[in-house]
Amino acid sequence: MFYHIKELQYQAKPERPDPLFAKQLQEVLGGQFGEISVALQYLFQGWSVRGNGKYKDLLMDTGTEELAHIEMLATMIARLLEGAPVGDLEVAAKDPIIGAILGGMNPQHAIVSGLGALPADSVGNRWTADYIIASGNLLADFRANLNAESQGRLQAVRLYEATTDRGVKDMLAWLIARDTMHQNQWIAAIKELEEKENVVVPSTFPRELEKREVSHVLFNFSRGEESATGRWASGPSMDGEGDFQYVQKPLPLAKKPVLKPAPPYIHDTLPSVIKGDMLPPNIC
Template sequence: MFYHIKELQFRAKPEKPDPVYARKLQEVLGGQYGEMSVMMQYLFQGFNCRAEQKYRDMLLDIGTEEIGHVEMLSTMIAQLLDGAPADQAEEAAKDPIIAAALGGMNPQHAIVTGLGAAPTDSNGYPWNSKYIVSCGNLLADFRANLNAESQGLLQVVRLYEQTTDPGIRDMLSFMIARDIMHQNQWLAAIEEIEQMDGPIVPASFPRERAVEEATRQFLNFSEGEESRQGRWASGPLPDGTGNFEYVVKPQPEGQIPILGPAPDHQHSAPGVKPYVANPGKS
């Protein structure tokens, strides 16, 4: 059960309308790494969580917060569209040259949503549930969450630099702060689980069933060996099972693929007579 409080979590009021910037904000609302994605990702991970109760509670806490962020962004976009030239936008939808002249306003804001936000990215592509990750493995899910917050924060910071509107920057500064907190949150949760189960996902697969030497080897397929300088090329493996090995010019260990002939179409459907293009001619 969810409750809705009328007040926003934080201030979301621009100094003046800006329909072009409203289009930009659509990316962090309905894009792959936008607030709709993290909202749905955390909520479904929480709904499906079979682990210790504290993890379910944490996921639903942050997922519920993200609902509020979706509302904040939607409110900001709607205000940025106040007073937008709806008639010009409709005309722009008919003529790409006019659309370009208007400077990039999304015509759908006037034609489809009535000067409101949409569940789409900045190019109008609909939000897609394929954007979210909820696999049931906490470590895998939390790493996906860290990536989502990292990508999302990067986009918000870039948007912050593309406006001088103090009201927009005020809201974005709060969202930046929360994304920093959320990255720290997922890093802490990942660290906790790694201390219990190790860093490899899944931890349950018997290691002896893997090709053992392949679990250690960094394969150098390029001409140079600059990659040898990285932490991934030497020293102990993070999972504590051995040391990295750097392999120059790895050699194939498999066979040359030789496939059988394709089945003749005459035999692909038993009982069906083959098609003859010119009957009676050899």
């Protein structure tokens, strides 16, 4: 169960409105690695942890914090949109600044949300749960989380570079620091689980059931052998279960597949027609 207080976790106040930056900032609110994604990803993972304890609590702590970040960004975007102009763009274009604003802002910020934040990314794609990950396997999911915080901090840094507004920079500097922590915490949790289990997820599948002869092999499918010089191509494998091998010219291990004709009630192209699709003997 959740409680809300109206104070923000950290201030979200731009020096001045900037509808163009409002559009860009949507990326870290409603994009693939925006705050909606991390909030719901951590909460769904937390709700699915089977057992209570530090991992579940960590997920719930962090997921709940991310809700506060959605709030901060929604507030910042609403303020960046304050007083955003609407108007005839061709007319406005005579004033390059107004023209740039009208031409460059997200039209839905005026037409749809009435100068509020949208649950969408910087090009207007609505947020979708396609973005989130919760598998029930904590090591797998903490890797997803580390990725999300890496992509998220990268995007926040790029946005930091794209504005001169000190209020916006101030808030981003705070969110970037939180992403620093979140990367640190998932790394710590991953390290612990990797030590308890194995680096390969899931660690519970008996290794003798997989085709071990290809468990540590790099196949050179892209001509050129630059990849042969990497750590992944020789030496002991990271899972301690073998040695990396490099196969310069990978060959297929199976024959051309031949599929049987479909039954007549499927009305695929008839075998008798496909037969015309046979090779003349002298070409085979």
